[in-house]
Amino acid sequence: MSERSEPRGELTVRTIAMPADTNANGDIFGGWVMSQMDQAGGIAGVERAQGRVVTVAVEAMHFIRPVRVGDVLCVYTHVERIGRTSMTIAVEAWARRFQTRAREKVTDATFTFVAIDQDGKPRPIPQDATGAPAASQGQG
Numbered sequence: 001m002s003e004r005s006e007p008r009g010e011l012t013v014r015t016i017a018m019p020a021d022t023n024a025n026g027d028i029f030g031g032w033v034m035s036q037m038d039q040a041g042g043i044a045g046v047e048r049a050q051g052r053v054v055t056v057a058v059e060a061m062h063f064i065r066p067v068r069v070g071d072v073l074c075v076y077t078h079v080e081r082i083g084r085t086s087m088t089i090a091v092e093a094w095a096r097r098f099q100t101r102a103r104e105k106v107t108d109a110t111f112t113f114v115a116i117d118q119d120g121k122p123r124p125i126p127q128d129a130t131g132a133p134a135a136s137q138g139q140g
């Protein structure tokens, strides 16, 4: 499978991998990376849904390369599909290696978020900035 040399989507979260986030191998915990990806997807989801969202599913999580202490983790998001109350967001995590300009994709996954109201119930996602409800709409 050929790897793209450039990330897809918008840079949504950028953070540094710290010693407290390591596993017994001395690499960064996959769970920490997943958490950063969930937060990035949530930020993109809130922006698109114009309000609260929750994660309902994570699919196709691939850990491609390890993240190491000192790497800068850059998480990119791309809204792939908008349903009535749910949306699918492609999330890629790239590591800018410690003290270098080298950048590698380390993880990718597809997150599904649901827009919720004050009671935690699904609510329609606005079609656009005017707040009109969405019909089924894809975003390429």
Ligand SMILES: CC(C)(COP(=O)(O)OP(=O)(O)OC[C@H]1O[C@@H](n2cnc3c(N)ncnc32)[C@H](O)[C@@H]1OP(=O)(O)O)[C@@H](O)C(=O)NCCC(=O)NCCS
Pocket (backbone or CB within 6 Å): 054, 055, 056, 057, 082, 083, 084, 085, 086, 087, 112, 114, 116, 120, 121, 122
């Ligand atoms: C998300 C939640 C509000 C959905 O409630 P629900 O009663 O199951 O809602 P619905 O069955 O009406 O589904 C709502 C939308 O979610 C989608 N959906 C539900 N379960 C899904 C799943 N496992 N995978 C993908 N999409 C899913 C439905 O297809 C629907 O999408 P659409 O409106 O665009 O067609 C509810 O399941 C929930 O609160 N889950 C916990 C979320 C949470 O706490 N996340 C943090 C985890 S720590």
